Amino acid sequence: MELESELRALAAEIEWPHTPAVRPELAPRPRLLRHRRSIALAVAVVAVALAAALAVPQSRGAILRFFGLGAVRVEFVERLPAAQEQPLSARLGPTISTAVARVLLGGPPLRPSSASAPVLHAQDRVVSLLFLHDGHPVLLSELRSRSGLLKKIVVPSTSVRWLRVGNDPAIWITGDRHVVVFPHAAPQLAGDVLVWQHRNLTLRLEGARLTLRDALTLAETLR
Amino acid sequence: MLRAQSGDVRAFEQLVEPHREIMFRVAYLIVRNATDAEDAAQDALVKAWRALGRFRRDAPLRPWLVTIAANEARNRRRGTGRRERLALRATVSPSGEAAPSPEELAVAAAERRRLLDGLEQLPDEQRLVLECRYLLSLSEEETAVALGIRRGTVKSRAARALERLREVHGARV
Numbered sequence: 001m002e003l004e005s006e007l008r009a010l011a012a013e014i015e016w017p018h019t020p021a022v023r024p025e026l027a028p029r030p031r032l033l034r035h036r037r038s039i040a041l042a043v044a045v046v047a048v049a050l051a052a053a054l055a056v057p058q059s060r061g062a063i064l065r066f067f068g069l070g071a072v073r074v075e076f077v078e079r080l081p082a083a084q085e086q087p088l089s090a091r092l093g094p095t096i097s098t099a100v101a102r103v104l105l106g107g108p109p110l111r112p113s114s115a116s117a118p119v120l121h122a123q124d125r126v127v128s129l130l131f132l133h134d135g136h137p138v139l140l141s142e143l144r145s146r147s148g149l150l151k152k153i154v155v156p157s158t159s160v161r162w163l164r165v166g167n168d169p170a171i172w173i174t175g176d177r178h179v180v181v182f183p184h185a186a187p188q189l190a191g192d193v194l195v196w197q198h199r200n201l202t203l204r205l206e207g208a209r210l211t212l213r214d215a216l217t218l219a220e221t222l223r
Numbered sequence: 224m225l226r227a228q229s230g231d232v233r234a235f236e237q238l239v240e241p242h243r244e245i246m247f248r249v250a251y252l253i254v255r256n257a258t259d260a261e262d263a264a265q266d267a268l269v270k271a272w273r274a275l276g277r278f279r280r281d282a283p284l285r286p287w288l289v290t291i292a293a294n295e296a297r298n299r300r301r302g303t304g305r306r307e308r309l310a311l312r313a314t315v316s317p318s319g320e321a322a323p324s325p326e327e328l329a330v331a332a333a334e335r336r337r338l339l340d341g342l343e344q345l346p347d348e349q350r351l352v353l354e355c356r357y358l359l360s361l362s363e364e365e366t367a368v369a370l371g372i373r374r375g376t377v378k379s380r381a382a383r384a385l386e387r388l389r390e391v392h393g394a395r396v
Contacts, residue, residue: 003385003392006338007357013335014358015310017257019244020264065269162265 020163069171070145070202072195074152074160081153083179083187088139088206089130091185093123101127106200109142110222124183125149133218138207140222145202151181152195165219170196172212194219224280235272242285245359246292249369252354253296255307263295270295286365293369309339309358341391349384352377 066075101109101120109120109127118131126149129140143149152173154160159175173193180190194205194215203222205215226234239246246267251260271291278287342350355366356377367374 003389004357006334007342007353008360010335010338010342011358011360016248017251017260017307019247020261161261 069169069195070197071143072150072152072202072204074154074171074173076156077153078155080155080177080179081187083189086188088137088208090188091123091182092121092128092130093126094121096120096122096127104144105142106144110140110198110201110203112140112218113221113223114218124185126182133207133210133214136207136209138205138210138218141204141206142201145197145200149183150202150204152178152190152193153181153187154178163216165194165196165198165216168196168198170194170219172215174212224278224284228275228278228280232272235275238284239268239271239288242288245285245361246288248359249289249355249361250292250296252351252359253293254300257307259299260296263299264292267292267295286368289361289365290368290371293371297371308343338388338392341388344391345384345387349380349387352380353384353388356381 066073068074096104098108098120100122104122104125104127109129111118111129112131112133114133118129121128121130125143127142129142131138131140141150154173155176155178157176158173158178161172161174163170163172171194173190173195177189177191178193179187180193181187190206191208192206192210192212192215194210194212196203196219203219205218207214210218224234224238227238243264247260247264250263250267251257254260254263267288271288274291278284342353345353351370352366355361355369356363361369363374363377367377370377372380
């Protein structure tokens with residue numbers, strides 16, 4: 001057999017690494033501005049934005065790019081804003097009943113099947129559950145996707161990977177610390193986090209010792 | 224394409240979906256590390272999105288995407304990093320109609336292994352040309368743009384690589 005034919009046959013026998021579910025982290029591309037008036041307006045808006053940014057001395061620098069997943073907006077910036085380290089229980093809010101959680105979320109909250117009936121909390125329409133997984137605390141936050149409340153601020157050295165929880169789109173934020181901004185709360189530092197969208201909900205799992213495998217297993221077993 | 228160029232993210236994702244695998248595999252052949260290849264493919268998609276406005280609508284999309292992925296991969300290539308070897312599937316596909324005997328399967332697997340080993344021994348520039356042409360079935364033109372070389376160079380490198388592979392692989396072929 002010709003060497004070329006052997007090489008072609010070899011192609012069918014290669015065990016390629018699995019092609020990951022790579023998705024672009026995209027900000028919406030601005031539509032082309034066709035009219036001078038639009039361009040003039042855009043220039044004015046940019047000028048105002050620039051002036052505003054320059055006027056804030058502790059500005060965190062330019063937003064390099066951003067994208068959204070459900071209620072979460074992830075912004076890539078050159079440097080993180082000032083933020084504090086806080087325990088997972090810092091902003092749980094008051095305890096609530098399942099009925100109240102249903103109203104806030106527009107349906108029943110998801111709960112870990114392994115943990116024994118964790119207490120529900122709510123603050124600013126974010127329903128939270130704190131429970132132990134393998135002896136370590138894990139925080140599950142749930143909110144309606146359309147609320148668009150949560151902001152994640154990351155630096156380029158933080159890894160943000162697209163993946164899936166079952167059929168739901170998800171991101172795993174890992175590596176360098178990032179800042180999470182809950183509504184009406186001071187920015188706080190966060191570690192590795194899984195965020196995904198399930199039906200009308202956006203969910204977020206965080207734990208100091210939570211691995212990606214643990215997070216995915218937990219997420220897929222929520223009921 | 225028109226929808227993607229006017230800012231429709233979903234339309235862009237649908238456009239690039241058929242090319243994700245080839246982008247990842249080209250990147251993998253260059254960096255030989257699945258994690259770096261994934262990063263390269265990811266960043267390539269972001270760059271493609273940003274540059275989409277300048278893309279000619281009548282031009283083929285695949286070579287353009289492959290080129291961006293290859294460029295990203297080359298930027299990530301680390302001289303001292305862990306280099307993964309290509310692996311073969313556990314089972315060899317039968318080439319004839321009759322079911323091969325276990326002995327024939329073992330011989331075929333050994334032959335494939337020898338050929339792959341020979342490929343791995345080639346200098347990178349020659350190995351990549353053969354891998355793009357024969358393992359990924361890229362055309363000469365696609366190989367040229369992916370590797371950033373002229374089409375004529377693809378031909379001459381491929382010829383030299385085949386010659387060398389014949390020497391490495393043995394007088395049998």
